[in-house]
Amino acid sequence: MNRREFLVTAAAAGLAGCATSGEKKCCAKAGACGGKMLFGVCRPLKDAALLKKHGYDFFETGVAGILKPTCSEEEWKKQKELILNAPIPLRSCNGFIPGTFRITGPKADFAPALDYAEKALRRAEEVGVKTIVFGSGGARNVPGDICGDRAQRPDTEKGLLQYTEFCRLLCKRVEDLKTVSIVIEPLRPNESNIINYVWQGMQVVRDVNSPRLEQLADIYHMISGRECARSIVEAGCHLKHCHIACKATRKFPGTRPDDAEIFKPYFDALKQIGYTGGVSCECGWPTEEKEFEKALDTALALMKSLA
Template identity: 25%
Template sequence: MLLGCCVGPRELRFVRDAGFDYAELNAKVTKPSMPDAEWRAIRDELLRNQVPLLAFNRLFPPDMSIVGPDVDMDEIARYLAVAFARMADLGGQHVGFGAGKNRRVPDGFPRDEARAQLARVVRMAGDLAAAHGMWVHFEFFNRAETNLINTVEDAVSFVQELAHDRVDLLVDFYHLVQNGEPVSELTKAGGRIGYVHVADEERKWPGSGSLPVREWFEVLREIGYQGPISIECNFEDPIPELRQAGEAIRRLSYSGGSGR
């Protein structure tokens, strides 16, 4: 099992010292609108930190709709083609597909059509992931952040319908808690979970609050999960808190196995 942490480029140099195996970055670091020559300078700067950049999140810019009447599939295809190529160039293996705001269904728009649009975009991402030796992990979001695919059961059904061999599930325990779903719901996901995000109360680092993080890891163990686990939290003081988070997640989790 690999342990990672969501950070920004400025925190990369502290990731290894904090005991993490890899860093997870916002996909915006790939700057798909930037010419290749300028991008290469940014790539080299990111890689200079010598931290494995195995995972990426927030795949889409917040103003790019992927469902609804204003969707431009050609624009999405162009954007994703560059983003995936550059994530792979950085050594990326895992891409979280959350996009809560992007997939919010506008009032009055047919939900079946929105779901079909979303499926088309996820398949597009899955095809690009396959071409670059990567995985797409589709994430269910709590109801306050989106109105399309909010529960474990919804997400399992969606991924089953897609039947794409490079698309599985991302479980973020924050959304599970916000929805009031019991952790036992994860048994419905079977072997479809490919990535995990974890945080404590108010998106603080695991172990800083009273949420049952150890119980969550026990359930992951019971269902046979051996993939990556990444902390996605808000740091007030990143340098010491990264170290505290690294120590806590290793204490609360388990060892052995490896990520895909």
């Protein structure tokens, strides 16, 4: 399939599917509540003032560096003040489970990962974070078994069951929380061997059936994996966060002149479900300051034109 065929197929098929009746009701409610999409950038706390200057609503950054799940309560108290006094809200965090933890495969060990994740989620709720992005390819990718001197193919079916059980146990631990959600991030096949598509993430969301577990749509990964926008409609009110980057370069939206055309079916789907969550630019940016600021304006203008 060439680039033009992909665009036509995505546009034609993107909104063809129907959500379930429950999702339709939820989406109708979301639309009736009004509101608008919120736009942010995956950048550190030190860039929050610059993002505010250029009109962004929030910033997103890594769990380990901002929520510091391994640091003491005294250290956290100082960090918490910095976050709460940031020029714009910390609405989302990514990089949830470090690759040093194993949650799938024969050496999976849930206990330390659950402790780390629970601490991160509790601290996230304290500072108003709405979504914790569960991509974490290093922790979730299913390793192959070693049989003698030969590596065997990963048992991804078993790995998915382990991943689902981890999510279930974690949600049980934090069922008392009220506002923060874990959002499952599908990763393209060359980055993860389980949960490559939004519909696969939604299977886990439905199996676990907890208000603490919801879905993310990464438009870059969706386009890379040729997943059409219909998956967004089918996720409906379970969709709580989005990522975006230019398909060809993984740089900021607006890098290429056809970015708007490529992204349009996905934003149309978001509008169809009344989406009012965050859309974060998770992408590469120019290193030179003036060019970076110009790129921030370009990206925001493009996203707002589609929202």
